[in-house]
Amino acid sequence: MKRDNKALHMEIDGIADLPLHEGHVPPYLIPIMKRMSAAVIRIMIDEWGPAKVVERLSNPLWFQGLNNLIGMDWDSSGSTTVTLGILKEAIPPEEGVAILGGKGKNSLKIPEEIERLDYDLDKVSLVRNAKLASKVDTTAIQDGHQLYHQSLIVSREGKWGIIQQGMNIETKFARRYHWSDRVSTLTSHEIAGLPNNLSFNVITPETKGARETVLDLLRQNPRKTLSEIERAISILRGNTDITFWLNGGTQYVISPKAKLIYMKPIDVTRIGQVISRVYESNPDSFDNAMLSGLGPSTARALFLVSDLIYNEPPSYSDVVNTPYDPFKYAFAIGGKDGVPYPVNRRAALEVIRTLENMVDRARLDKKDKNAAFKRLRESIGRT
Numbered sequence: 001m002k003r004d005n006k007a008l009h010m011e012i013d014g015i016a017d018l019p020l021h022e023g024h025v026p027p028y029l030i031p032i033m034k035r036m037s038a039a040v041i042r043i044m045i046d047e048w049g050p051a052k053v054v055e056r057l058s059n060p061l062w063f064q065g066l067n068n069l070i071g072m073d074w075d076s077s078g079s080t081t082v083t084l085g086i087l088k089e090a091i092p093p094e095e096g097v098a099i100l101g102g103k104g105k106n107s108l109k110i111p112e113e114i115e116r117l118d119y120d121l122d123k124v125s126l127v128r129n130a131k132l133a134s135k136v137d138t139t140a141i142q143d144g145h146q147l148y149h150q151s152l153i154v155s156r157e158g159k160w161g162i163i164q165q166g167m168n169i170e171t172k173f174a175r176r177y178h179w180s181d182r183v184s185t186l187t188s189h190e191i192a193g194l195p196n197n198l199s200f201n202v203i204t205p206e207t208k209g210a211r212e213t214v215l216d217l218l219r220q221n222p223r224k225t226l227s228e229i230e231r232a233i234s235i236l237r238g239n240t241d242i243t244f245w246l247n248g249g250t251q252y253v254i255s256p257k258a259k260l261i262y263m264k265p266i267d268v269t270r271i272g273q274v275i276s277r278v279y280e281s282n283p284d285s286f287d288n289a290m291l292s293g294l295g296p297s298t299a300r301a302l303f304l305v306s307d308l309i310y311n312e313p314p315s316y317s318d319v320v321n322t323p324y325d326p327f328k329y330a331f332a333i334g335g336k337d338g339v340p341y342p343v344n345r346r347a348a349l350e351v352i353r354t355l356e357n358m359v360d361r362a363r364l365d366k367k368d369k370n371a372a373f374k375r376l377r378e379s380i381g382r383t
Contacts, residue, residue: 029071030086032345036070037083038090041097050096050155057087057153058161058180080165080176084151093117096156101130107150107164119156126152126160128291133162133179135290136203139299142261143199143318144168145175168196199318200261202286202303209312211286214302218289222276225305229271232305236262254308258316262304266297274298 044053056062067079070086081103088099100113111127130152138147145166154160162179202210217225236259254262274293281292290299307313 028345033070033082033086034090037066037086040066040069041087041091042095045096049157051157051159053097054153054155054159054161055180057163058178060176060178063163063176063178080163080174081149084149084163088151093119098154100152100154101150103149107148110150110152114152114154117154119154119158121154121158126154129160129179129181130162132287132291133177134164135294136287137164137166137177139290139294139296140203140286141199141201141319142296142300143175143196143201144170145173196318198257198261200258200303200314200316201319202314203319204315204317207313207315210303210306210314213306213310213312214299215283215286215289217302217305218275218278218283218294220279222272222279225275225279225302226268226272228305228309229266229301230268232301232308233266233268235308236304254313255316258307258313261316262300262307264300266301268301271298271301 041053044056057066063083064079067083070083084099085102088102091097091099098113098117098119100117101107101110110130114121114123114126117123130150134147134150137145143166145168147164147166150162150164152160152162160181163176164179165174165176167174201207202214217228236254274295275298278289278292278294278298281288283289283292294302303314
């Protein structure tokens, strides 16, 4: 069968783990956050252009810094959902940057919001990219987090980024995933987060064989693939007979960590239906297999076959590393939960007025604009 030689042409810029915080943003803080974020983004648009704004928001650490600057919690799951909601309301598409989607059902509105957008864009590709990003973070990467938020950020020129978030029900931690439109593969990562010991993925360079094997399994007769899944499950449970070894069965020993992942319940009947549907689409790449319906449970079963029968395992490492601590940005005006101290309304309003005045002056006089930006950079450097 033809191997999957196509790379996944999207790059994940990072992952950030954030604890679930109860409660809501105080009503007094919402307008402050809107004005603050609008002033900052407009300054960025004036100085760098809309495309650069999208690039910065696609960076997990810069995004966290903006979240802290406007007064949101420095480490909560709401730093994603609230901040993106605030930005969506504060920055209209007419400014040159559109923020689409959102939390829960709002994430499903991305296709219709793209269609309404008055930008000259490849809208079909944008819809596909948003869907593929969500599939990768649930199927190609399985780290215990279920996605519940997705925002697509796009500039008038066509620059785009995706920010989505999942929740681990057991640990009560949310994880944020940042994507950019740089033409690259999923093997290059800039990731912030806390490692999860029970994770696996097929996005690393050494798992190319696993992706290709899974694609082969999806393009062969579904009955044969289902039979191999049942055989792999039997091997996992220690039930093998001499015919397995006579047929070339491997003596590859699965690790205890991998066994904990694979021993999760598998609905073979449901998996058979999914495999048949994907087979009918005849996918020519792993990403197209995911877009055709390959989901987490079916992928996990196929990874098991690839691992135990074909000796092409996925990676069992969590795709995170250690970033610098964006906590320092929380000291701008404080945070809503009192970390590192309660929001200083007077300081917040003073910063807002300063930034808004800077924007007004920047749009009227180039000399004043340069001086204002210089002061802003100096004040940021002292943070």
